[in-house]
Amino acid sequence: MKSLEKHILKFGLLTTVSLIVYFLLMRILGLAEITELRALNALIMFSGIFLTIKGFRNGNFGSGFGYLSGIAVGFFTGIVIAISFSVFVGLYITLDPVFLAAIVAENAQKEFLNPMTASMVILIEAVSSGFLFSYAAMQWLKDDKIIFVKQDSQSM
Secondary structure, X not given: OOOHHHHHHHHHHHHHXXXXXXXXXXXXXXXXXXXXXXXXXXXXXXXXXXXXXXXXXXXXXXXXXXXXXXXXXXXXXXXXXXXXXHHHHHHHHHHOHHHHHHHXXXXXXXXXXXXXXXXXXXXXXXXXXXXXHHHHHHHHHOOOOOOXXXXXOOXX
16 A cells, blocks of 8 residues: 555655746746746646646555545645745745846835745745645546436336
8 A cells, every 4th residue: 555645745746846947947048037937837736736636546545536535635735836836936036136136126015025925925826726726636537426317217
């Protein structure tokens, strides 16, 4: 029997590594300041949560696959991703004040934006997204039960 906690941690950290690689690639290409490209973060995060739930459904973890348990697995994966990626971004912004200045210049809340608040915004955004992505992934991965109703020939 496999450990569900290790499964969640593994996929959460692999997804975080994917987000970090994407972020650094965008930073190297000079595209990190374009906030619209953050939409791809959502695709990466959704993929990680989807694969985690799918692995849970197909794996042998000692517990049955159900709708709520699938959402819980996805949600906890989202929490792992949210915490680890927000810590990375907080450290990165602290070490790269030029990037922070570029973000602050485009933000309406300039006086409140610092590495800590930026990390907290990412954390809250990622936890919320993780829940929504878990719900969306479960719509694909749930086991639909088809119940056939026998019609009585007299009732027609």
